Amino acid sequence: MxxxxxxxxxxxxxxxxxxxxxxxxxxxxxxxxxxxxxxxxxxxxxxxxxxxxxxxxxxxxxxxxxxxxxxxxxxxxxxxxxxxxxxxxxxxxxxxxxxxxxxxxGLAHALITCHQAYRRSSEQLAGVDETLGGTGSLAETTPYEEVRDFFHFVDNYIHDLDVMAEKLAERLGLGAGDNYAILTGFLDNDFGVRVVRGAAGDESLRQFDARARLLTLNPYAPPPTRDFQIALQIAQLYAAQAVDGIAGNAGFRTEEAYEICRIGLHNYFAGALLLPYRAFLIEARELRHDLDLLAVRCGASLEQVCHRLSTLQRPGLKGIPMFFARIDRAGNITKRHSATKLQFARFGAACPLWNVHQAFETPGQIIRQLAETPDGARYLSLATQITKGRGGFRAVQPRYALALGCEISYADSFVYADDLDLGNRSAFEPIGISCRICERTKCPSRAMPPLKRKLTVTHDQRGALPYRLT
Missing domain, CATH: 1.10.260.40 (lambda repressor-like DNA-binding domains)
Structure with missing residues (x-):
């Protein structure tokens, strides 16, 4: 050329x-x-x-x-x-x-090398797919991963939606009275949509009949979930044009990713409507991020509060940079975001030494951990278990652990750090991101060797692990 x-x-x-x-x-x-x-x-x-x-x-x-x-x-x-x-x-x-x-x-060479490796892997996986009767390459990014990366690279903050939701919340007077009455009244008066309780035995969380202008909610949903579902319906009607524009400009490769992103944006608007930015930020600072008190004062669930705290990244008015994750009992991270140096692994399970796993052993409590990652960064990590079940004794009761935390330089803004010895380096537990990429050589909880380290096996000596990293 x-x-x-x-x-x-x-x-x-x-x-x-x-x-x-x-x-x-x-x-x-x-x-x-x-x-x-x-x-x-x-x-x-x-x-x-x-x-x-x-x-x-x-x-x-x-x-x-x-x-x-x-x-x-x-x-x-x-x-x-x-x-x-x-x-x-x-x-x-x-x-x-x-x-x-x-x-x-050097960057250009690295990108070319990565692309060549990608092509080789795609060809090999395509051969495996063909052998197994599959139709698509396992190397392709899934629509869900595309959307997850979209939110990650915008710092989990969507300015236009956030401001729009905040203005609507102020106009409606949310937080100053009965949110349920305010939200249902707005739906009825502005969009002709009535909100009704579903029949007993109906497992749907929400169902909207556009022709009948009827929003049906699960009769057993707790008030924070009920209000969120109404706010979600408002997002679909009130913020439709803004949501479609943001999702359309994201450049997704598939229609699936576009639609999944729309769901995420509707959810984002609903959260920002119920917990408007400035008012919530003030509450969080006044209560020193006491999660239980924030949930009670805002009429929200713990998960809603934690999720909203992770989105407070408005330029010129930022909250504490935090990480947030939701993990199931198998260790799968079903929600993740980090505005800190701590970045969750894209593949593999989370570090077994992270306190989020202990949350399942102590339901109803917020447990604390002072943690240090291999790069020397230190964190205050909070974890608690939540239950998402509804519908009675025989209904499935999904349980998740929520993790929320910040770098130690911000710990004084949290009530949870008051009696912790933040200046004592030995008080910090060593954690990693994932065993696949963690460089700690003597971790007895390691599940697998790091990808880029060679192993030395000595048959006459055995430590915590059956190999040494060289």
């Missing part, structure tokens, strides 16, 4: 570094101003023929080596990799590709 104007800032900078010259000294030697050299090195201006000749004369540089070769090949290879359908929602311009190749060739 031919390159027109010559942008070789990285190579010029390498030549200057090899000569151990400052920009001022180097510019003087090749007869240009320091500002022009600075622009060349930052690829803001191309090099002129006079500069090329000066480089060749003063530093014995082959001009052909500067103007052709690896740059062109790398640009071509990168362009080919990004033409894969995997990147169908991203079409970089030639200038963007040039900037990457010229300023970060």
């Amino acid at each position: 031919a390159v027109g104007k010559l942008y070789i800032g990285r190579k010029v900078r390498e030549i200057r570094d090899a000569a151990r010259a400052t920009q001022s000294q180097f510019a003087e030697r090749i007869g240009i101003s320091t500002s022009y050299l600075n622009q060349i090195e930052n690829n803001q201006r191309p090099v002129s023929a006079a500069v090329l000749l000066a480089l060749a004369e003063k530093f014995q540089i082959d001009i052909a080596e500067l103007s052709t070769g690896e740059g062109d090949r790398l640009l071509s290879a990168l362009s080919e990799a990004l033409s894969d359908p995997l990147f169908e929602t991203y079409s970089p311009s030639v200038q963007e590709l040039k900037l990457v190749v010229q300023n970060a060739p």
